[in-house]
Amino acid sequence: MAIRIAHPDELPNLVRIPGRPERNAGTAAYLDDLIAKKCTRPEWCLVAEDSAGQLTAATALWTLPGSAVPMALVLIEAPWDEPGLTTGQELLSEAAALARSLGATELEHVIDSPVQPPQFQAEPERRAELLQLAGFARARDGRRFRRHSGAGLTSYDDRLTWRSVTDLGSEPFIALLTQALPTSADAQLGAMVARHGARGAAERLFADMEQFSFEPAWWEVGHTPDGTPAALSLPARNASTxxxxxVAVAPECRGNGYATAVVARGTRLLVEAGAEEIRGDCDAANIAMITAFERAGYENFADRLEFTRQL
Known part of the structure; x- marks a missing residue:
């Protein structure tokens, strides 16, 4: 078995699975789109080749459009019936080494269920097992939500007065995050606080969000009538949607439905900007956020297990 960079004529298909034409076409189109948007590059696509010259496993490094540093793995395929998942382990080891050489300090991967495009992740239990064997730890048990155009907009919540990052600058956003993160119900955010401290985690999270596409007028802090910064809203666009x-709510302001107000506010801004579909994720334990999405007309279309590995 050899692990190598995919040849040009192997892109964008990589590993094809017999009898699954929808999956093969869907994953090829997805990889082609990622390459076009510079979320990955041909030299970031790795394959495993057996002694007969057949491709048996594959993955690609992923990042935000145009970034030179990988952030995640996508399109992981391996021989899922192989004892010990040896091929998959070697593939992910090579992928981690490549990511490290490009400046990455952490890699992520997500497993969505039920099986759906664009990654068509069959064998979710074996996938999770492979990730753990390869040094990944489970970071979050998440829920995915989406809202399509045509759904009614939630009525405007006039209890909060909103001011944008253009007016405020970034410091009030980071300050509110510093307050909110240590008691967040999101396991992934809690892990960031444990590694970097509340202020460090807030700064990193805000900087990560700045890599997305957004209009400064969309990013807002909502204030109560007495001027207290109560809630933060950072709607944006990623490479797909x-x-x-x-969303963050100051600890002393929780229990007032402000998370619902933030989701409704962000939804309205994105719809007015022409969004046909809007998505959002949250931790399965974050009941306030689940409620906020449901009240704003979102459907829980998938569950998502998130894994991370330090490099």
Missing amino acids: AVIGL
């Missing part, structure tokens, strides 16, 4: 992005 519009997203709610990040």
Whole structure:
């Protein structure tokens, strides 16, 4: 078995699975789109080749459009019936080494269920097993939500007065995040605080969000009538779709439905900007966010297990 960069004539198909034409066409189109948007590059696509010259496993490094540093793995395929998942382990080891050489300090991968485009992740239990064997740890048990155009907009919540990052600058956003993150119900955010401290995690999270596409007028802090910064809204666009992005509510202001107000606010701004579909994720334990999405007309279309590995 050899692990190598995919040849040009192997792109964008990589590993094809017999009898699954929808999956083969869908994953090829997805990889082609990622390459076009510079979320990956041909030299970031790795394959495993057996002694007969057949491709048996594959993955690609992923990042935000145009970034030179990988952030995640996508399109992982391996011989799922192989004892010990040896091929998959060697593939992910090579992928981690490549990512490290490009400046990455962490890699992520997500497993969505039920099986759906664009990655068509069959064998979710074996996938999770492979990730753990390869040094990844489970970071979050998540829920995915989406809202299509045509759904009614939630009525405007007039309890908060909104001011944008253009007016405020970034410091009030980071300050509110510093307050909110240590008691967040999101396991992934809690892990960031444990590694970097509340202020460090807030700064990193805000900087990560700045890599998305957004209009400064979309990013807002909502204030209560007495001027207290209560809630933060960071809607944006990623390479594929519009997203709610990040929602945070100051600890002393929780229990007032402000998360619902933030999702409704971000949704309205994105719809007015022409978004046909909007997505959002949250931790399965974050009941306030699940409620906020449901009240704003979103459907829980998938569950998502998120894994991370330090490099």
